[in-house]
Amino acid sequence: MSQARDHHHGHRLKHAHARRPDPASWAASLDESRCGAYIAVVVTVLTTSLVALLVCIGDAGLSWLPLLAVGPALAAATCRPRSVLGIGFLAVALGAVLAARTGEPAREQAVTLSALVAVTLASGLASLLRGRRERVLAAVRSVAETAQNALLKPVPATVGPFQVAVRYSAAAAEARIGGDLYALVPTPYGVRLIVGDVRGKGLPAVGTTALVLGVFREAAYDEPDLLDVVERIERSLARNLGPDDFVTAVVAGYPQPGRMEVVNCGHAPPLLVSHSNVTAVEPTHPAPPLGLRALVGRRPSLQVLPFSDGDQLLLYTDGVTEARDGMRAFYPLAERVARHACAEPSRTVAALHDELLEHVGGRLHDDAALVLLRKPTAADTAAASAVAAGPGTGA
Incomplete structure (x- = not known):
């Protein structure tokens, strides 16, 4: 299936x-x-x-x-x-x-x-x-x-202050490799992540994926400004990609408590889950995909979102939202996120992934990636500490 x-x-x-x-x-x-x-x-x-x-x-x-x-x-x-x-x-x-x-x-x-x-x-x-x-x-x-394991490294369940869950499915099952990419790294400037979609499939997309992720992981540690991270990726792609190649991506960072920064380069808008409300984070100034700025001349902008305890941010690729069922209806991601959002990101992502496969009849026609971050509440942290301490430690 x-x-x-x-x-x-x-x-x-x-x-x-x-x-x-x-x-x-x-x-x-x-x-x-x-x-x-x-x-x-x-x-x-x-x-x-x-x-x-x-x-x-x-x-x-x-x-x-x-x-x-x-x-x-x-x-x-x-x-x-x-x-x-x-x-x-x-x-x-x-x-x-x-x-x-x-x-x-x-x-x-x-x-x-x-x-x-x-x-x-x-x-x-x-x-x-x-x-x-x-x-x-x-x-x-x-x-x-x-190659896929080397590029898309497994993400731990906790990164910095966040609970994290990731699910990736490649449409090219015979090769088990696709054109979607993601990475999440802790840096001196807070946790930073990228989710993107490379134009094309198979081996040609692997080289571009490796390039983007390599530059991102290096720049995320070096650049204090998130826009400078995006700028370094753009310069690298401009030198190495063909005229018809590009990468759509969302780059996000959490530089300080309560502040989430987002840079959207032609990608599907992330979904912010706050107090049971699901909101699409549409870019205030739409920017072209990475690798195409020279054709448009428009720089991406930095969006700042309030991000409190209990809030969640879902980043995904268009293989999720463009998945169709037998009646050609798109998968209603925002509606399903509102239904399945809970205090355990792994459960939320697993439910979304299972519903997505059910929606398309068991076989995806495009690569699909889901990356969910959640900022735990004080109660979550206290409960986790009690579980880690185990019974009898207070005696």
Whole structure:
């Protein structure tokens, strides 16, 4: 169903993911392979039985025997070469027995059986080539997953003063890599984060993603002003991107208590959740995406939002808001955020992600990223401290 890749928390888990494939994905692949093999066997048995029945009770001679080739031909799509050859030669043996019962001339019997043998050998070769392609694809997926883990590093559940939850799903499930990006880092100037969407998909987008994230992580530590962070990304992209390439992004920072800064460069507006109200943070002065400023000549502006205890900020990519259901209706993100917002960002993001997949019927057609920050209240902090202290510490 889902091609979702959940970026789990923790350094150890990150390296575990880089070393081996996702067990759930591997199990799903194994189940599909077994299911396909079972179907091939069942269809082969039914076809063989039907042909045998028609030859025995009918008077059509050898005309039904070519249907025995259905078995090895179907098995080639799901079974290993050895199984394909076994099914094929069983079909040939049965064909020889049935052909002898028809009393047809030996020449015609030989032609029919030769055709069955040829189909069996061709099906075995097709199965062998399919297996090689699957192994190559598995290697590509492993490399892509490693690259994705290196670029989109897992985000801990707590960063600075914030509770954080992240969920990312790549539409290109076969490669497990997409064009969305995010990063969240603590700096001397407060927590800073970026969520963006690179034009394009696959390997060309990986280079741009690596460039943006590398420049952001470096500039976030060096530049006191958030606009200067954005300016450094813009200069780097202007030197390295093609004329038709760009990146939409929202860069945010929390320089001091109660103050959230947001710079929007052609990206979907973040959603601010405050006192159960959900508000889209539309840019006061819209700016072009990163990499296109030279064509427009308009600089982005800095928005300052009040951000109190209990407030939440959701950043996302257009793969979320542009997801459509069977009736072509868009996913109503703001409405669903209001429904699912709670004191645990991980629960909120998980509920949104599950509803998003349900909305599109289980398969996304574009990459989708959700990054949710929440400023805990004093009561949340006290409760967390009590849980960490454990029972009996006050004795």
